[in-house]
Amino acid sequence: MTAAPPVIPAAAPSMPDRRPRVRFGHLLASEWTKIRSVRSTVWTLVVFVAVTIGLTALFSWLTVTHWYGPHAAARDATILADPVSFVLGAGIGLGQLAICVLGALVITTEYSTGVIYSSLLAVPRRLWMLAAKSVVFAALMIVVTEVIVFCSFFVGSAILHSRVAVSLSDPDVTRSVVGAGLYLTVLGLFSLGIGGILRHTAGAITTAIGVVFVLPILSGLLPSSWGAHINAYLPEQAGSVITKAHAPAGQLLSAWEGFGVFCIWAALMLAGAAYMLRYRDA
Numbered sequence: 001m002t003a004a005p006p007v008i009p010a011a012a013p014s015m016p017d018r019r020p021r022v023r024f025g026h027l028l029a030s031e032w033t034k035i036r037s038v039r040s041t042v043w044t045l046v047v048f049v050a051v052t053i054g055l056t057a058l059f060s061w062l063t064v065t066h067w068y069g070p071h072a073a074a075r076d077a078t079i080l081a082d083p084v085s086f087v088l089g090a091g092i093g094l095g096q097l098a099i100c101v102l103g104a105l106v107i108t109t110e111y112s113t114g115v116i117y118s119s120l121l122a123v124p125r126r127l128w129m130l131a132a133k134s135v136v137f138a139a140l141m142i143v144v145t146e147v148i149v150f151c152s153f154f155v156g157s158a159i160l161h162s163r164v165a166v167s168l169s170d171p172d173v174t175r176s177v178v179g180a181g182l183y184l185t186v187l188g189l190f191s192l193g194i195g196g197i198l199r200h201t202a203g204a205i206t207t208a209i210g211v212v213f214v215l216p217i218l219s220g221l222l223p224s225s226w227g228a229h230i231n232a233y234l235p236e237q238a239g240s241v242i243t244k245a246h247a248p249a250g251q252l253l254s255a256w257e258g259f260g261v262f263c264i265w266a267a268l269m270l271a272g273a274a275y276m277l278r279y280r281d282a
Contacts, residue, residue: 027123027132035136038109044102049148052095056152059090060159067163083166084176084245087156088149092180092243095148099141099184100212103191104204106137107273111199126277130196134189134270141188146181153177172245172255179242179255183262186239187212190266196273212236228252235265 035041063079063086079086110116123129157166168174194211195204212235219231231237232252239262241247242255253261 024128024132027128028136030119030122031129031132031136034110034115035106035133035140038105040105040109041102044098044105045144048095048098048102048144051098052091052148053152053155054091055094056087056091056156057159060087060156064159064163079160079164082244082246082248083157083160083164084153084173085243087153087160087166088176088180088243091152091156092149092184096184096187096212097209099145099188100191100208101205103137103188104195104201104208106192107133107195108199108201108204112201127274130270130274130277134192137192138185138189141185142181145184146178149177149180149184170245175255176243176245179259182259183239183242186259186262186266187236190235190262190269193266193269193271193273197269197276199276232258233261235262238262238265 110119119129120126153168160166166173168177190211191204191208194208195201198204198207215234216231216237219227219234219237221227222230228250229252238253238258241251241253241258244255247254
């Protein structure tokens with residue numbers, strides 16, 4: 001007798017995948033919830049507002065009250081040459097510290113608290129998460145920085161009005177004020193990229209601040225024959241050109257060229273953060 005052929009059980013009907021599909025809009029909403037629910041975001045923005053507007057008002061008032069004080073001639077000539085840079089200089093110069101801190105904290109806080117693990121479990125596509133975080137953070141920064149920069153300009157120009165008249169209708173003034181907000185926004189993304197590469201809050205903040213404040217000093221020690229070219233292409237030096245209404249003597253890059261160089265620096269930092277997120281364990 002021949003053996004009976006084996007009975008092959010019928011394949012079970014495939015069940016449809018009922019898991020909800022995560023869309024990019026969901027990621028944007030999730031990242032917005034994470035950013036606005038962290039106390040460091042609120043307090044850092046408060047510090048940014050207070051420093052930017054407060055220092056602008058203080059330095060403008062001190063300048064007006066001591067207009068005929070010591071070294072007034074050289075100082076007043078500098079202010080008259082580019083009043084916009086003076087109005088925005090002090091507030092943005094120190095206010096950008098808060099932006100560096102906030103940009104780093106946006107991503108390093110997730111690593112220090114362990115939230116990054118749940119984020120990556122919910123979103124296996126890691127680069128999507130980073131892209132959503134960058135988009136939400138950039139949108140928040142462009143709104144906040146433009147509002148604060150315009151408020152700072154109006155406060156400073158109103159105080160200086162008795163000595164120096166400057167308005168948005170003057171040549172390149174509007175571009176400088178808008179450009180200051182753009183510069184701060186890209187600076188935040190630049191710091192976010194550094195935070196994504198280092199994944200350590202103190203290290204990321206120190207590195208971002210060092211790039212903004214220390215590198216220009218070190219480049220100034222280089223021989224003038226080629227030190228000036230290196231200095232012009234540094235992130236902060238290139239990006240801040242757009243905040244000036246009048247180009248200083250010897251400036252190598254135009255306003256938008258410098259801003260473009262700074263955007264490339266920020267893109268490189270974000271690309272480094274994407275590489276680390278994609279190929280390194282959280």
